[in-house]
Amino acid sequence: MMTSNSLVYLIALPLAGSVILLLSGRRSDKWGHLLATALSASSFFVGLYQLSLMLDRSNEQRPISQKLFEWISVGTFKIDAGLLLDQLSICFVLLITGVGTLIHIYSISYMAHDPDRRRFFAFLNLFIASMLLLVLGDSYLNLYVGWEGVGLASYLLIGFWNQKPAYATASKKAFVMNRIGDMGLSFAIMIAFATMGTVSFTGVKAAAEHTSTAALTGIGIMLLVAATGKSAQFPLQAWLGDAMAGPTPVSALIHAATMVTAGVYLITRSNFIFDAAPTAQLLVVIVGAITLMFGALIGTAKDDIKKALAASTMSQIGYMILGAGLGPVGYAFAIMHLLTHGFFKAGMFLGAGSVMHGMNDEVNMRKYGALRKFMPITFVTFGLGYLAILGVPPFAGFYSKDMIIETAFNAGGIKGIILGSVTLLGAGITAFYMTRVMVLTFAGTSRWDEEAHPHESPWLMWLPMAILALGSVTSGYLLSNGDALVNWLSPLFEDHGEHEELLSPMLVSAMALTMVAIGVAFALIKYLLNEVDTEAPSKVSIFTKIARQDLMQDRFNEAVFMRPSQALTEVLVKTDEAVIDGAVRGVGRAALGSGASLRRIQSGFVRSYAMLILIGAVALVAAIWVVTQ
Amino acid sequence: MNAANYLYLSALLFTIGAVGVVVRRNAIVVFMCVELMLNAANLSFVTFSRINGDLNGQVIAFFTMVVAACEVVVGLAIIVTIYRSRRSASVDDASLLKR
Numbered sequence: 001m002m003t004s005n006s007l008v009y010l011i012a013l014p015l016a017g018s019v020i021l022l023l024s025g026r027r028s029d030k031w032g033h034l035l036a037t038a039l040s041a042s043s044f045f046v047g048l049y050q051l052s053l054m055l056d057r058s059n060e061q062r063p064i065s066q067k068l069f070e071w072i073s074v075g076t077f078k079i080d081a082g083l084l085l086d087q088l089s090i091c092f093v094l095l096i097t098g099v100g101t102l103i104h105i106y107s108i109s110y111m112a113h114d115p116d117r118r119r120f121f122a123f124l125n126l127f128i129a130s131m132l133l134l135v136l137g138d139s140y141l142n143l144y145v146g147w148e149g150v151g152l153a154s155y156l157l158i159g160f161w162n163q164k165p166a167y168a169t170a171s172k173k174a175f176v177m178n179r180i181g182d183m184g185l186s187f188a189i190m191i192a193f194a195t196m197g198t199v200s201f202t203g204v205k206a207a208a209e210h211t212s213t214a215a216l217t218g219i220g221i222m223l224l225v226a227a228t229g230k231s232a233q234f235p236l237q238a239w240l241g242d243a244m245a246g247p248t249p250v251s252a253l254i255h256a257a258t259m260v261t262a263g264v265y266l267i268t269r270s271n272f273i274f275d276a277a278p279t280a281q282l283l284v285v286i287v288g289a290i291t292l293m294f295g296a297l298i299g300t301a302k303d304d305i306k307k308a309l310a311a312s313t314m315s316q317i318g319y320m321i322l323g324a325g326l327g328p329v330g331y332a333f334a335i336m337h338l339l340t341h342g343f344f345k346a347g348m349f350l351g352a353g354s355v356m357h358g359m360n361d362e363v364n365m366r367k368y369g370a371l372r373k374f375m376p377i378t379f380v381t382f383g384l385g386y387l388a389i390l391g392v393p394p395f396a397g398f399y400s401k402d403m404i405i406e407t408a409f410n411a412g413g414i415k416g417i418i419l420g421s422v423t424l425l426g427a428g429i430t431a432f433y434m435t436r437v438m439v440l441t442f443a444g445t446s447r448w449d450e451e452a453h454p455h456e457s458p459w460l461m462w463l464p465m466a467i468l469a470l471g472s473v474t475s476g477y478l479l480s481n482g483d484a485l486v487n488w489l490s491p492l493f494e495d496h497g498e499h500e501e502l503l504s505p506m507l508v509s510a511m512a513l514t515m516v517a518i519g520v521a522f523a524l525i526k527y528l529l530n531e532v533d534t535e536a537p538s539k540v541s542i543f544t545k546i547a548r549q550d551l552m553q554d555r556f557n558e559a560v561f562m563r564p565s566q567a568l569t570e571v572l573v574k575t576d577e578a579v580i581d582g583a584v585r586g587v588g589r590a591a592l593g594s595g596a597s598l599r600r601i602q603s604g605f606v607r608s609y610a611m612l613i614l615i616g617a618v619a620l621v622a623a624i625w626v627v628t629q
Numbered sequence: 630m631n632a633a634n635y636l637y638l639s640a641l642l643f644t645i646g647a648v649g650v651v652v653r654r655n656a657i658v659v660f661m662c663v664e665l666m667l668n669a670a671n672l673s674f675v676t677f678s679r680i681n682g683d684l685n686g687q688v689i690a691f692f693t694m695v696v697a698a699c700e701v702v703v704g705l706a707i708i709v710t711i712y713r714s715r716r717s718a719s720v721d722d723a724s725l726l727k728r
Contacts, residue, residue, distance in 0.1 A: 604724030607659075610650050 181229015220280025
């Protein structure tokens, strides 16, 4: 493998930005955001340069590595801190830095009036740097460092406005739920080390062939747990909705370019483990399928525009996880959907931020309406993202999502039918709730509060949105034209021969488009032709109520995990007080009590002491006599 | 003469001394009873020395006498001091540490 000395700059640039901004304090208030944006952009250009170099090399020569330093060296156990840039990580590098930079630019204007803008940009840079370390690390342990860094940065950003207790709680929730996933990753690393003696990607890949299926399944399941935490998949999905507490650019960053994509990356990167562990792979598919329906159903009931988009992220990541769980045929499509999703979801989140910016930070879609006349650019860019997520040809989602649906059907047998139906149904529901968002926000009649004066956002905000919208339109075609991405990634995945096509791509597209049309039609009838209340109707079916409460995810967690844990804690506290403290205090009390009663012997009369000595001496002599007889 | 008789006498003297220590209040008397017990022990040592035909018992008797002499010096000094400060030689009165 070739080596290079310039990989470290990808990470070092944004990391330096966050360090400078955090250490220099208020002095950098004036130029901090510009520096952070410039460093993020320069990291993007380093990535582009690496891509151009990579394109010039042949397939086998493309991955390059860089050893940073010897990290751990204990006996035969050695781990170097090293970076690895291959066909997979370059996709992520460009997505993270590219979309990340656009979000930086957007935030300059969006956060202009926030007194802590400099700190915000420092955290953004930290986020980008951690995510880059995550995708560039050449071993699971290096990945883990970035993984934790992302968790930290997301905690800092979600709780950026932590003066509001609810927001601080949301960041804590995200952090704690992520910790559960992190445990999974550390267990996976431990199992890998115990069974294979190595944790580097190349080492594990080579060792996977001689490792028992049981161990690989264990690693796979633990990696899946890790992925569900970071990627907000079932059953660790509950933090995502609350993560909307952060400023809107953060939501865009978490949902499009970083954080939630980490799980997909982890599973795709560990393809050699999942391919050899069918049980773990099946679990991946199941988790993906459940989450994509879960997210879609939540999305239909949310009135908060950001939470509706968050639910849609959950659902779309579900598609990716499902795709990644389908094995070698699915990895490339999962990555493709991840890239196109990066464009349209970031664009839509920034659009939502733009709408909020113009509507006094109102997030309730029932108080929007008819905004297309007042925010034409936001309307167009959001609309293009909307068409992309629906999968309308020729927009990006059409290429990526249809490929996943098709691959799901082609899995064959009952599995293929179930997965295919789920993905199809998910597409229909997606169409419904995204149309709902679109109609409630931009169409219909105005239902604003009186003090609202909607206006278009400044160019610093709509320019990134426009660029992302351009990506939403073109990225799907560019990535799938001539199977560009599939061929690009193919050296990484071991594909075993041809796959039979059970359904023709045309048929799948037709079915998907039919579902989408039905979903759109439902939404149009319900929200465009009928009056929309500014208050959410209270007389609704039980299903709507459940969906509004995120399908009871919080109550479930509370009832199943929180309350029993609290009860356990109480029992342990009581046990501690009664048994441990009781023993300690009991020893003290026994000493005091025996002292108090023995004290009476000390009468102060010498003669009684003499008597006791005499009795003692006689007893001693008698004892000796008895023993020696 | 039977050596056992010396042991009986020794036991008798020791008992008298022990009872005296326990029942008498006057410090001087208690003190003399202690001496009595020491000398009863001395008598036993000497008797056993005689029975066994070696000189160890005799030597120990000398040691005991030395210890007893020292004890008399220190003990009488204490008794006199107590008597001077409290106008009483009763051992029951000497309970300052308790009160």
